[in-house]
Structures are given as C-alpha cells and as structure tokens.
Amino acid sequence: MVVVVVTLAGMNETVQFHFDVMCPWAYQTSVWLRDVSRQTGLDIRWRFFSLEEQNRDEGKKHPWERAWSYGWGMLRVAALLRRTSNDDCGRFYEVAGHALHVEGRKPHRPEVAAELLESIGLDPALVQQAIDDPTTHDDVKADHDAVFARGGFGVPLLVFDDDSCLFGPALTPAVLGDEALALWDVVNGMRRFPHVYELKRPKTDDDMRHIAQQFAPYLSARDWESRERPAR
Numbered sequence: 498m499v500v501v502v503v504t505l506a507g508m509n510e511t512v513q514f515h516f517d518v519m520c521p522w523a524y525q526t527s528v529w530l531r532d533v534s535r536q537t538g539l540d541i542r543w544r545f546f547s548l549e550e551q552n553r554d555e556g557k558k559h560p561w562e563r564a565w566s567y568g569w570g571m572l573r574v575a576a577l578l579r580r581t582s583n584d585d586c587g588r589f590y591e592v593a594g595h596a597l598h599v600e601g602r603k604p605h606r607p608e609v610a611a612e613l614l615e616s617i618g619l620d621p622a623l624v625q626q627a628i629d630d631p632t633t634h635d636d637v638k639a640d641h642d643a644v645f646a647r648g649g650f651g652v653p654l655l656v657f658d659d660d661s662c663l664f665g666p667a668l669t670p671a672v673l674g675d676e677a678l679a680l681w682d683v684v685n686g687m688r689r690f691p692h693v694y695e696l697k698r699p700k701t702d703d704d705m706r707h708i709a710q711q712f713a714p715y716l717s718a719r720d721w722e723s724r725e726r727p728a729r
Contacts, residue, residue, distance in 0.1 A: 510539055513656040515546040515644050516590060518575075518604065519568035521669070521715045524594040526653035528671035531591070533681045543579060543586045545572045545640035546652045561634040567605045567721055569637060570628070574610055576636035577627040578619070588617050601714035661688045669711040 514530060516523045534541050547569050549560045560569035571593055579586035592613045593604040603609050607628070611621035627633050644654060647662060656662045663684065672680055687693065700708075709716075 511542055511658055512539060513542045513544045515544045515640065515649065515654040515656070516652050517546050517548045517568045518571040518590060518593050518597065519548055519719070519721075520652050521598050521712045522667045523652040524598045525669045525671045525711075526666060527590065527594065529666075529668065529673070529677055529680065530655075532671070532673045532677040536678060537681070541587065543575065543583055543590060544644070544656070545576065545637045546644060546649065546654060547572065547637065547641045548651065550641060551645070551651065561638060565607060565628060570607070571605055571610060572637045573630075573633035574614075574624055574627045576633045577623060577630065579636070585619060589614065589619070592617055597718055598712070598715045601718045603718050603720065605720065655684070657688060659688070661691065663687060669708060 512530070514527065516527060518524075530539070530541060533539050547560055549566060549569050553559065560566040563569070575586045575589050578589055593610065596602040596604045596609070596613060604613055607624050611624045614623055615621045644656070644662075649662070649664070651664065653667065654662065654664050666680060666684060668680075671677075687696070
C-alpha cells in the first residue's frame with residue numbers, strides 16, 4: 498500500500514507572483530502555481546517584472562520610452578486589467594503565455610494581444626486603451642522597481658505573506674497534481690532558511706536538449722534577442 502501525505506501549505510495564504518510574459522521559465526512556474534492554487538486555495542496576486550529593462554543595454558531606450566515594447570507592452574495591458582480585476586490580469590497572462598510558449602504565436606504584437614482578450618470575453622479595444630494611457634507605464638515600473646530594490650534579478654519570483662522572497666522554482670515542464678503539492682512543500686521548506694541563497698542542479702547536455710525541446714514554440718515565436726545579466 499502506498500500512503501501519500503499531502504501538506505496543504507498555502508491554505509488561506511497569498512503569494513505575489515512576479516512575471517514577464519516573455520519568460521518561458523516564468524510561464525511554466527505559473528502553470529504549476531495555478532495548480533497549487535486550485536488544490537489549496539492559495540491566493541495568487543499577479544505582479545510585474547521587466548526583462549527588457551533588467552537586461553537593457555546602456556544607451557538604449559527604456560521600455561517606457563517606447564510606444565509599444567514586446568514584454569513591457571503586454572504588461573501594460575495586464576496592468577490596465579489589474580486595476581479592476583486581479584483575476585482578469587491572471588487570465589490574460591494565462592492565454593498570452595499559452596499562446597507564446599505552447600502555440601508559438603506572437604502575443605507581443607498588439608493585434609494578437611487583442612485577439613487573445615476577445616477569446617476570454619474581454620474587450621479587445623483594451624489593448625489600445627493601455628497603449629493610450631501613459632499611467633500604465635507607472636504601474637509596471639512600480640512593481641519592477643519594488644522587487645528590484647530588494648534584490649530581484651529575474652522571474653519567476655515569489656513574494657510571500659511573511660515578506661520572504663524566492664526566485665524560482667525554474668522547471669520545465671510544470672508538475673501538476675500530487676507532484677505540484679510536493680514541490681510546493683519544498684518551496685515552503687526553503688523559506689525556513691533565509692540564509693540559504695542558492696540550490697541549483699547542474700545541467701547536462703541532455704538537460705539542454707530537453708530545455709530546447711520544451712521551449713521550441715517560444716524560440717520560434719520571439720522577435721527579440723534574449724539577453725541575461727548575471728544574477729546578484
């Protein structure tokens with residue numbers, strides 16, 4: 498007989514999930530965390546982080562200095578939605594992330610973002626409304642700056658009720674069901690040790706092939722060159 502012990506850590510708890518729609522790692526983590534939420538009642542609060550700003554070359558424009566900018570533009574749409582509904586913000590991230598990272602579509606193009614809003618019963622004109630509203634820049638920048646000030650360097654990034662903050666877990670594909678809960682217990686266990694800064698699995702050639710296969714839709718759909726600054 499196999500006995501499965503499930504710890505429902507997360508019941509009545511809130512976690513802030515910082516994301517950039519462009520990031521394939523954050524998308525997989527969001528799929529896992531949504532499953533944890535469905536099983537435990539965990540309340541996910543959607544927060545923003547800009548990889549374009551984080552990895553911007555000196556002398557290049559900031560994303561808020563552009564009329565529309567890949568991930569930043571999608572976050573502006575999400576920010577407009579979040580003003581009235583955290584759930585709508587999360588639903589837009591879910592369909593935009595699925596479009597990019599599973600279907601290989603281009604939600605970073607305004608016309609595709611509008612189609613995705615319509616697919617979940619929201620007004621496609623909200624994309625243009627977000628573009629026309631300069632204060633959506635402020636919403637995205639506020640989230641980004643706040644977590645960067647505390648050491649955030651990328652996504653996925655989780656901020657918990659006790660103000661502890663963890664980067665990750667970085668996994669692909671997302672784990673679901675009992676495995677999702679088991680991983681949630683591992684993450685909560687990590688919170689007990691505030692001075693354990695990194696626990697990382699080395700990647701073999703087979704791992705790199707696995708990751709490339711998992712991220713193939715994203716790699717085919719992106720219209721940008723990926724860059725990454727060293728983590729602090």
